[in-house]
Amino acid sequence: MSSQAPLQQTRSSDRGADPDTRRANALAHLVLNGALVVLFATLFVHAGALPSSMWEPLGSGSFPRLVLAVLIMINLGIMVQEWRHYRSNTAAAPGLVRRWLWRHRLAFGVLALFALYIISVPALGFRLASLFFLVLAQLALGVRRPRSLAIAAVIAVTFSFGLDWLFRDVFIISLPRGPFS
Amino acid sequence: MTEALFAGMDQLFTLSTMATMLLGVVAGVIASAIPGFTITMAIVLTLPLTFTMAPLQGIATMLAVYVGGYSGGLISAALLGIPGTPSSVATTFDAFPMARSGQPGRALALGIWSSFFGALVSAIVLIIAAPPLAMIAVKLGAWEYFSLIIFAMTVVASLVGKSMLKGVMTGLLGLFIATVGADPMMGVARFTFDIDLLANGFPFLVVLIGIFAVSQLLQEVEDAEQTQHGKQLIPANVAFKPLDALRETLAYPINLIRSSLVGVFIGAVPGAGGSIANLLAYDQAKRASKTPEEFGTGTPEGVIASESGNSATSGGGLIPMIALGIPGSAVDAVLMASLMVHGIGIGPRLILDHGDLVYGMFMAMLLAAFMVLVVCLFSMRFFLRVTNVPRSVIVPVVLVCCVVGAFALNNRVTDIYLLLGVGIFGYILSKLDYPLAPLVLGVILGPIAETNLRRALMTDENWTLFFTRPISLTLLILAVVSVAFAIRQRLRQRPSEKTA
Known part of the structure; x- marks a missing residue:
């Protein structure tokens, strides 16, 4: 797990870049942690209504409440830290969000395709949904030349129909069938 | 013990188990040779394939991917200067310059032998240390x-990531x-709000796949925009002389053993792992070297220090898992999951109740180390070509x-919806520099922590x-000391960061 850590840091660290990004990053932390504080506080109250037990001093809600209480404190701590960062950096130049979204357009495009794919799996079945997703995602990621397109088609068929066959007939695990199967 | 050892060997040395292990080794080497495709992802994707296997066959196959993965990361590290996995970051420091100076085959062969000896040392330490530790843990x-x-x-929280607060x-x-x-304990539904999606909670494998695979792949796509197209992974001519490299590796026995022991120790510390071990082993080797300026x-x-250090973490990570039921890393958590899928409880009693399985795992570690060596030595040139797969293919396929993987665990469509949600959340967290490793360990350790707290008070x-x-x-x-130590380290780093 930790084997991921340094790579994540280098890839995702927008913080080190420029003051604009630092301020925007701090704002993102404030929004995220603020939302989490509200969510956790609501859940903390909800957990208080969970039934207790006559056999044990701690009921169903005690452990989650303990965790949520510490989480709220930590979220607030992060917000204080980030508020300092936010205050110490100047306001971002106009168009920063637009530039950021444009830079990440491919990731968001793939994410949107992936979301559509997951939603369509029960409706279309694993085979067809995977086939469409694999073709579209490979096109979105830059497959253009005729030879690459042919390879992309083979990969799409192999990892949709082939994977379905492997799980159904070899591992005896039936993937979602859909109305066309 | 002898009985359990032979029973384990009996199950391990079957044609089907050895064949799936061999496939696992090949898959591990290839997967981690591809930049961005981590060992964790390879292990996670292997898991659903092991559901229908016998417990030992399943876990032996995953161990093969694990051990193979630690060796495979060296390929792109040496040839492209891109660590195939974070655990081969330090390998790029010397293997890449060596390859650039016209000796890619030497760099690869040195790495392969060092990985083999590292894995061997860790398997030996595992066999010696895990059983007595488990006997104490039972009490x-x-x-x-x-x-x-x-x-x-x-x-975990203090070791991973830049901010301890975010780790916690x-x-x-x-x-x-x-x-x-x-x-x-009571079976009461908590925080489900009568929503079908939440009725079964968050299966930790779905969290694991969403956090480590989906969010990581989305980051890969960001990188793809900036990646140069058409860059060759494999230099035209790779002179590969494994016997010369073996002699050269054995010419540094102290470095080899020290780095391997560093790897085992770091692997045994929950939350540490290959990414830290290779850097630490490299640092120790540099300090001890007569010619540190050549590093x-x-x-x-x-090369020897980094590769033996990261490979040795594979055995080290199994020590707390087998002896205490605590996964040292995400990979160990998936290994744990594969046993739990087969209804085998993890904890100190594992070695007492399933001695054959545990000793079978020990032998599988040794066998996997030998398989990786043979596979790498004989097929390195082939792997170099296979691994040159563009991201436009890898990302959608994975x-x-x-x-x-998410669906096959419980045959539930709702699990794939959860996968999407967890993946998006993981992506947001990683973009904001929140370490993801503690989250997954928290999901795994949460029920154990709650059950024991409530049992203690009962x-x-x-x-x-x-x-x-x-x-x-x-x-x-020790918990307080680890937090205090981490705070001290961070306070020390602050002035140097400011001056930089």
Whole structure:
């Protein structure tokens, strides 16, 4: 797990870049942690209504409440830290969000395709949904030349129909069938 | 012990198990040779394939991927200067300059032999250390177990990522996510709000796949925009002389053993792992070297230290898992999951109740190390070509495999919806520099922590027992020390960051 850590840091660290990004990053932390504080506080109250037990001093809600209480404190701590960062950096130049979204357009495009794919799996079945997703995602990621397109088609068929066959007939695990199967 | 060892060997040395192990080794080497495709992802994707296998065959196959993965990361590290996995970061320091100076085959062969010896040393230490540690662990009560998990969580949170506060936050978030669904003691539904999607809680494998595969793949796509197209992974001519490299590796026995032991030790610390071990082993080798100025220019000592260090973490990570039931890393967590899928309880009693399985795992580690060596030595040139796969292919294919993995666990469509949600959340967290490792460990350790806390207080309502029982107190002190140590380290780093 930790084997991921340094790579994540280098890839995702927008913080080190420029003051604009630092301020925007701090704002993102404030929004995220603020939302989490509200969510956790609501859940903390909800957990208080969970039934207790006559056999044990701690009921169903005690452990989650303990965790949520510490989480709220930590979220607030992060917000204080980030508020300092936010205050110490100047306001971002106009168009920063637009530039950021444009830079990440491919990731968001793939994410949107992936979301559509997951939603369509029960409706279309694993085979067809995977086939469409694999073709579209490979096109979105830059497959253009005729030879690459042919390879992309083979990969799409192999990892949709082939994977379905492997799980159904070899591992005896039936993937979602859909109305066309 | 001898009986269990032979029973384990009997199950291990079958044609089908050895064949799936061999496939696992090949898959591990190839997967981790591809930049961005981590060992964790390879292991996660292997898991659903092992559901229908016998327990030992399944876990032996995954161990093969694990051991193969640690060796495969060296390929792109040496040839492109891109670590195939974070655990081969230090390998780029010397293997890449060596390859650039016209000796890619030497760099690869040195790495392969060092990886082999590292894995071998770690398997030996595992066999010697795990059983006695498990015997002690059997005597631990609910108080000690709860304190142990607190200690593990603090170590993970303080070691991973830049900010300890964020590490603790994601760890606790993992603990909370684990409370969604049925209460482990009373079966009461918690935080489900009558929503079907949440009725079964968050299966930790779905969290694992979503966090580590989906969010990581989305980051890969960002990088793809900036990646140069058409860059060759394999230089035209790779002179590969394994016997010369063996002699050269053995010419540094102290470096080899020291780096391997560093790897085993770091692997055994929950939350550490290959990514830290290779850097630490490299640093130690540089300090001890007579020619430290040559480090970073293509010295064999650097390659040996990094590769033996990261491979040795594979055995080290299994020590806390087998002896205490605490996964040292995400990979160990998936290995744990594969046993739990087969209904095998993890914890100190594992070695007593399933001795054949545990000794079979030990032997599988050794066998996997030999298989990796043979496979790498004979097929290196082939692997170099296979691994030159563009991201436009890898990302969609692995995303489809993630969906299959999440669905196949329980045959539930709702799990793939959860996968999407967790993946998006993981992506947001990683973009904001929150370490994801503590979150996954929190999800795994949450039910164990809660059950033991409640059991302890059911046995005796006196909560001061957590501080008066010697082992429990020691573990809690260690937790405080690990936090204090991390704070001290960060305070020390601050002035240098400011001047930079």
